Amino acid sequence: MVDDGDEQHSGPPDSRMLRVSDAERRHVVGVLEKAVGQGLLTLEEFSARTDRALSAQTRGELNSVLIDLPDIRHRELVGTEQPLVLSTGAGTVRQHGRWTVPRTIKAECGMGTISIDFTTAVCPHSEVSLHATVGAGTVTVIVPRGWTVVLVEAISRSGSVVNKATDPPDPTMPVLRVYGRSGMGTVRIRHPRGRGR
Template sequence: MTDASAPRPRPDSGLRAGHADRDAVVERLREAAGDGRIDLEELEERIEKALTARTYGELEALTADLPAPGAPAPAAGPEETLVLKTAAGHIRQDGHWVVPQRIVARSGMGHIKLDFTRAECPHREVWLEIDAGMGEVRIVVPHGWSVRTHDLNVGFGSVRNRASAPPAPGMPVLRVTGTSRVGTVVVRHPFLRPGRRSRD
């Protein structure tokens, strides 16, 4: 009896690829560029090769150095995770601080502000897990950073992401996961004019 959960074997690398196979690789390359894994020049070069690829082997070579789609957040020990929790109070994480690879922000009815403007970030990717019950989480990232919120589950809450453009070369990507049940999540870059107050 065949196990339905067993992984399907990959096609032989010498077999001919079709239009759908090429399109799938192109889409994956574009996502990788949006995540800052490859720059625009390399993206154009790989797409050109993908569109003219004849075999599965040629296509596989173009994505061999990219993580598998839907790869989970990297595991991190307690010392590598920053946990911010409040029931109804206010928490500000700003100024100069070293960014771990994983952050957890839980707000029942309170407010949490994460400001990365002056932070030191040694990682290309940072994972932020949010649990916004009826609270609010505000995220400020430097210009050049990119924030991905498409994995954040939203109930009756709201998410406003104003930092979703592709990252500048060498700049981090902040991946936001978790849940905003009735709460609010706001993502923005710092204001260019000093003294301007947020209207988010």
């Protein structure tokens, strides 16, 4: 954590002014397609909003094309989702299968096991942050080949924080930024077993 001592910048930035990625723009266009299918938008409205979405530079601009759509609004606004929290003391937690990846994931493990598998997950974001904290247990993270894994933080007392997902990255696929902290346990990031993607 960096503290520059400047109290003027101590508050969080206005999320509406944060820049958006191509993946987020494509995600919103997909939401607009669903709205047409539900009869919420005409084809003319869809075309106009798609143009606005694809040219949006900030979250405020991007979210403005969804703001008046009932139901969809609360599920799909970019940057408003809650982080996924996976926590266990001495048990087992598994996040596998087809699931939608949020922008931020927190994995907190005492003596148990947490397994997070992104292999068949749907990730609408270009970047995802994972904060993994382990006591004496294990957090295993499985990422598809092509994903970029950036080990931002690796802090360990007598355990380990290991990134084995080192295949060549595909620039069109997501970046996973990992902040790993271990007491006596293990945080391990790897690709799926076998040669397939």
